[in-house]
Amino acid sequence: MNRFSQKISTLHSDLLTNSKLGQLCGSKTLFRDRYAILRILGRGGFGVTFLARNVSLPGHPLCVIKQLCPKVSSPRSWQKAKERFEKEAKTLGQLGNHSQIPMLLDYFEMGEEFFLVQEYVRGCTLTREVRRNGTLSEAAVKQFLHEILPVLQYVHKNHVIHRDIKPHNLLRCEDDGRLVLIDFGAVKEELALIGEIEEKTTATTNFVGTMGFAPPEQFSLRPVYSSDIYALGITCLYLLSGKAPLEFDYDTNTGEICWQKQLKVSEHFASVLDKMLKVSVRERFKSANEVMFALGMESHLPHLTNCLAIQPTEIQGKTNSFEDNYSSYLPPFARTAIAIREWKAKLKSRQSRRKSRPYSSLT
Structure with a gap:
């Protein structure tokens, strides 16, 4: 056994000894009279995640139980933490209606800890996929x-x-190949804010996120929707290179990640990644919609290039109208608008000529 394995074993031993659910791992004693705790799945700064079976349901389906431990000591702070936990848990319950987000099955508090019970998705993380199969292509x-x-x-x-x-x-997901987004940080951040007020510490003490993947605004606990866009951009770099974000160089003046020389992608995709990874929120994509639109534009680039390359032709002895010169590449709605304008101009010209003719006298 190497040093790393020894550390993992020591960590798990500590969790099994000191956590409420850890003590139930492998035993016949059920948690809340229904959950058989099987093993530890992971540990973070705000709690521990366990794999369990719900023996009260037919088939004894697997589930995930997250034990969250807020750092509070006074009854007032505990009540506030409880209210925030319930609010965020209900939000997670609504999100679970999506097929690519684990369903929230239950939530409750016990003692001085909170618990989330979620659907277990049998599958492999993208981190493990890259380690097993290597990096991904641009496509x-x-x-x-x-x-x-x-x-x-x-x-x-x-x-x-x-x-x-x-x-x-x-x-x-192993069953159907779908991509599933897990481990939302919303509940953890709400509980972190309670702990921060309790301890009267600085905002960065209870940062929620992962170093390298989180953008600067998230460190000051001011995340915005585009903070997720930045993290998604960093994830793309990992999938293309297999490198953790901190393995890349950063521009000391701007803080921008320097990845272009290490990865070869198409010019258009490079521009999309660049905008996803902007340090400035103002320069970054604001929404997932904007990123999808930018990616979709790539299929239209050859047509746009052809349009820009076409020059108006001039036929000798004939003065071409605007429509004649450009109809070969103008979109239909533009050609229709030009035709209407020209028709109106001709109609106006005929009407003016009629008005200018003198009326014939009666004889």
Whole structure:
């Protein structure tokens, strides 16, 4: 066993000993008279995640139980934490109606801890996929964006910022191949804010997110919808290179990530990634819609290039109208508008000529 394995074993041993659910791992004692705790799935700064079975349901389906531990000590802070937890849990419940977001099955508090019970998605994270199969091509990364951007659009439409998009929080479902977005940071950030007030610490103490994937505004606990766009852009770099964000160089003056010399992608896709990764919120894509539109424009670029390359032709002995010169590449609605204007001009000319003719006298 190497040092790393020893550290993992020690960590799991500590969790099994000190956490409420950890003590139930592998035992016959049920949590809340229905959940058989199987093993630890992971640990973060705000709690521990366990794999469990709901033995009260037919088939004993697997589920995920997240044990969240807010840092509060006074009854007043606890009540405030409880209210925020319930509010955010209900929001997560609404998001779970989407097929690419795990369904929230239950939420409750017990003792001084909060618990979320979610659908278990059997699959592999994109981090593990890259480690197993190698980096993705540009076409595969574009396909990834086409799969995940509508999910992000749905999340933002429900007034939620994920706050922790990264390859580790994106699962490829083994059953049907769909991409699933997991581990929303909204609940964790609300509980972090309570702990911050309780301890009277600075805002950066309870930062929610992952170093390298989170943009600057998120460090000051002021995330916006485009913060998720930035994290998604960093995720694309990982999929293309296999490198963690902190392995890239950064411009010391602007803070922008310097990736262009290390990765070869098409000019158009490079411009899309650049705008996703802008440090300035003003220069970054504001929404998933904008990114999808920019990606979709690539298919129209050859036609636009042809339009710009075509020059008006002049036929000897004939004065060509605007429509004659440009009808070969103008869109139909523009040609129709020009035809209407020319028809109106001719009609007006005929009417003016009629008015200018003298009336014949009666004899």
